[in-house]
Amino acid sequence: MKNYISILFLLLSFSGISQQKSIDQKVNELLAKMTLDEKIGQLNQYTGDNTLTGPLTINPNKEEEIKAGKIGSMLNILGSEYTRKYQELAMQSRLKIPLLFGLDVIHGYKTTFPIPLAEAASWDLAAIELSARVSARESAASGIHWTFAPMVDISRDPRWGRVMEGAGEDTYLGSKIAYARVKGFQGNKLGDLTSVMACAKHFLAYGAAIGGRDYNSVDMSERMLWETYLPPFKAAIDAGAATFMNSFNDLNGVPATGNKHIQRDILKGKWNFSGFVVSDWGSIGEMVNHGFSKDKKEAAYSAITAGSDMDMESNSYLYNLSQLVKEGRVSEALIDDAVKRILHKKFELGLFDDPYRYCDAKRQQKELNNPENTKAAREVAAKSIVLLKNDKKVLPLSKDTKTIAFIGPMVKPKRANHGFWAVDLKDVDSTYIVSQWEGLQNKVGKNTKLLYAKGCGISDMSKAGFDEAITVANQADVVILSVGEAPNMSGEAKSRSSINLPGVQEDLIKELQKTGKPIVILINSGRPLVFNWTADNMPTIVYTWWLGSEAGNAIADVLFGDYNPSGKLPMTFPRTEGQIPLYYNHTSTGRPAKNEDDKIYVSAYIDLQNSPKFPFGYGLSYTTFGYSDLKLSKQVIRKNETLQLSLTVTNTGKVAGEEVVQLYIKDRFASIVRPVKELKDFQKIKLEAGESKTVTFTIDNDKLSFYHENLDFASEAGEFDVMIGSSSEDIRLKSEFELTEKTPAAN
Numbered sequence: 001m002k003n004y005i006s007i008l009f010l011l012l013s014f015s016g017i018s019q020q021k022s023i024d025q026k027v028n029e030l031l032a033k034m035t036l037d038e039k040i041g042q043l044n045q046y047t048g049d050n051t052l053t054g055p056l057t058i059n060p061n062k063e064e065e066i067k068a069g070k071i072g073s074m075l076n077i078l079g080s081e082y083t084r085k086y087q088e089l090a091m092q093s094r095l096k097i098p099l100l101f102g103l104d105v106i107h108g109y110k111t112t113f114p115i116p117l118a119e120a121a122s123w124d125l126a127a128i129e130l131s132a133r134v135s136a137r138e139s140a141a142s143g144i145h146w147t148f149a150p151m152v153d154i155s156r157d158p159r160w161g162r163v164m165e166g167a168g169e170d171t172y173l174g175s176k177i178a179y180a181r182v183k184g185f186q187g188n189k190l191g192d193l194t195s196v197m198a199c200a201k202h203f204l205a206y207g208a209a210i211g212g213r214d215y216n217s218v219d220m221s222e223r224m225l226w227e228t229y230l231p232p233f234k235a236a237i238d239a240g241a242a243t244f245m246n247s248f249n250d251l252n253g254v255p256a257t258g259n260k261h262i263q264r265d266i267l268k269g270k271w272n273f274s275g276f277v278v279s280d281w282g283s284i285g286e287m288v289n290h291g292f293s294k295d296k297k298e299a300a301y302s303a304i305t306a307g308s309d310m311d312m313e314s315n316s317y318l319y320n321l322s323q324l325v326k327e328g329r330v331s332e333a334l335i336d337d338a339v340k341r342i343l344h345k346k347f348e349l350g351l352f353d354d355p356y357r358y359c360d361a362k363r364q365q366k367e368l369n370n371p372e373n374t375k376a377a378r379e380v381a382a383k384s385i386v387l388l389k390n391d392k393k394v395l396p397l398s399k400d401t402k403t404i405a406f407i408g409p410m411v412k413p414k415r416a417n418h419g420f421w422a423v424d425l426k427d428v429d430s431t432y433i434v435s436q437w438e439g440l441q442n443k444v445g446k447n448t449k450l451l452y453a454k455g456c457g458i459s460d461m462s463k464a465g466f467d468e469a470i471t472v473a474n475q476a477d478v479v480i481l482s483v484g485e486a487p488n489m490s491g492e493a494k495s496r497s498s499i500n501l502p503g504v505q506e507d508l509i510k511e512l513q514k515t516g517k518p519i520v521i522l523i524n525s526g527r528p529l530v531f532n533w534t535a536d537n538m539p540t541i542v543y544t545w546w547l548g549s550e551a552g553n554a555i556a557d558v559l560f561g562d563y564n565p566s567g568k569l570p571m572t573f574p575r576t577e578g579q580i581p582l583y584y585n586h587t588s589t590g591r592p593a594k595n596e597d598d599k600i601y602v603s604a605y606i607d608l609q610n611s612p613k614f615p616f617g618y619g620l621s622y623t624t625f626g627y628s629d630l631k632l633s634k635q636v637i638r639k640n641e642t643l644q645l646s647l648t649v650t651n652t653g654k655v656a657g658e659e660v661v662q663l664y665i666k667d668r669f670a671s672i673v674r675p676v677k678e679l680k681d682f683q684k685i686k687l688e689a690g691e692s693k694t695v696t697f698t699i700d701n702d703k704l705s706f707y708h709e710n711l712d713f714a715s716e717a718g719e720f721d722v723m724i725g726s727s728s729e730d731i732r733l734k735s736e737f738e739l740t741e742k743t744p745a746a747n
Contacts, residue, residue, distance in 0.1 A: 132184025419546025439552025490526025
């Protein structure tokens with residue numbers, strides 16, 4: 001009996017491996033039955049015709065090609081009814097290989113969460129994972145297997161419209177968020193009907209496009225790639241990301257889609273990535289435009305040999321791979337590897353057992369109307385708001401305020417609150433989206449009178465509405481002014497050379513200031529904006545980003561103090577475009593400026609301060625926090641040792657609040673110039689008024705390592721500064737320690 005139990009235990013222990021072998025065996029058996037054309041079909045992805053996220057390729061024979069096994073995946077098919085329709089066509093193919101359905105579920109399906117950059121401002125990894133989890137449940141219930149998210153590109157240029165889709169400028173924060181979002185999308189395992197495949201994008205360095213211009217070139221050192229741009233992708237793999245997506249840019253002269261170094265050597269080689277790689281929309285065919293490939297046939301050759309497994313919308317593989325195999329230029333084994341990777345995911349999702357398992361109209365209806373999803377969206381939206389200024393303590397507003405004037409072009413629109421990359425559910429009306437006006441109405445009591453005036457448009461130059469706005473403001477006790485950029489001013493192909501408040505919105509702010517009324521400025525945006533006059537002259541500013549379908553309620557929660565704002569900026573806000581790229585973790589120069597007035601033969605502008613308008617990691621609260629009692633467990637450590645750091649944080653204000661305690665480290669001297677400071681850890685803590693907590697961090701060799709050519713990541717012996725801050729510029733506590741190769745002397 002004892003032997004039987006031991007054998008049973010071993011069988012159970014290796015059940016995961018057996019399942020893996022079982023899928024591999026099924027893949028190999030199916031592959032052996034496939035013709036070359038059927039294999040190539042699995043590498044081909046088409047879009048549906050109703051929702052477009054790129055230039056449409058007209059194909060009147062799409063349905064016939066599905067039945068012929070020439071399409072392995074589709075994107076932009078919305079709803080379980082329509083995914084079932086297309087899956088039924090795939091079941092008419094010879095081998096009945098099910099389709100994969102993908103969609104850009106970037107920050108929500110029906111329930112829309114804050115844009116990803118706004119979520120990053122929460123610095124709340126649990127909230128970010130929850131957002132992705134809800135998005136996965138809703139999209140999976142609607143027939144979707146695969147989301148083209150998270151975008152994990154690091155970006156230091158707010159002119160680039162796609163900053164709204166990522167986590168900002170910092171590698172450490174971006175890596176933590178990448179991990180959380182993959183976990184949220186994929187849940188415990190693929191095949192769970194509440195999960196979808198994640199797709200880490202864009203591989204690689206898309207966020208460093210020259211001039212902040214979308215699709216533009218990138219040129220950078222291998223060291224910068226490894227230290228700044230690759231770590232979030234590695235974090236996505238560590239979280240189990242099922243797929244990767246190529247970037248549009250060329251990297252050091254080679255388009256990423258055809259770049260063997262990043263796909264074969266790093267992703268599938270050094271990192272042993274077992275999922276598959278999909279091109280971005282048409283990016284294989286676009287290698288012709290790059291001047292890298294003579295035609296789509298050569299583009300197909302470059303992409304498949306570089307490691308791109310699936311062709312999204314360029315038809316380069318469908319019409320050219322077979323000929324390339326016949327000519328002996330492409331090995332069929334190379335195609336087999338790509339097909340295996342795709343089929344493996346289809347088996348993991350359980351689509352061969354039941355191709356329609358995600359096509360359940362009843363489950364879709366139930367999930368899309370789940371009140372818990374709405375509750376989550378409101379909570380995450382509130383956490384994403386950043387309080388930039390509250391000099392005169394106008395906020396939080398009293399619920400006994402008699403008259404409030406709510407003015408501006410952002411007050412009453414509904415869908416605008418979704419921002420860019422929201423799923424356009426044409427058969428769902430917008431009543432579930434809470435406008436900012438409705439959020440305020442929901443919050444105030446019957447004794448508060450709300451007045452409204454639009455004041456001006458977003459980008460037009462008309463001031464015709466100014467007089468009405470001034471009249472309304474003069475009747476109120478408090479004015480709330482909601483301004484910003486339109487939701488379609490940030491996102492893909494939405495680069496801006498000027499990132500000022502558009503139109504005459506800042507002129508409206510100036511006119512309303514003359515009324516002498518207390519004014520709260522709300523700034524809605526998908527990126528950091530430049531608003532110097534407002535920042536210098538208006539004492540109360542709230543950065544609301546684009547917060548999603550619960551925007552109105554979340555903003556009202558913060559304005560009236562039902563939620564104490566805790567957001568911190570994930571990107572540096574410049575004073576002007578002339579400072580860009582601007583980021584906190586820059587390296588030192590041989591002639592650093594000692595202060596803002598130091599301009600003579602130092603690294604400075606003669607007409608502008610070096611410092612940002614608002615620094616990375618910055619954000620205020622309705623309470624205050626004191627930092628004290630910094631302790632290090634050791635002053636000298638060896639490379640294989642860890643150092644424990646502790647400090648006390650106290651809520652020194654009168655209301656409960658959350659604080660993001662940020663750990664920065666500086667390597668004073670190294671063989672390669674190191675940044676002036678680097679974020680290496682953070683904790684978000686909640687404290688009641690008067691409460692204190694001990695916060696601890698662990699510093700290990702990984703936190704002290706940096707990239708060395710031919711050595712990978714390694715630390716160097718030397719002296720380090722450790723800094724604890726409320727932002728990258730607001731450093732509250734400092735200490736130092738030494739890393740040594742030798743055995744430290746006894747104390």
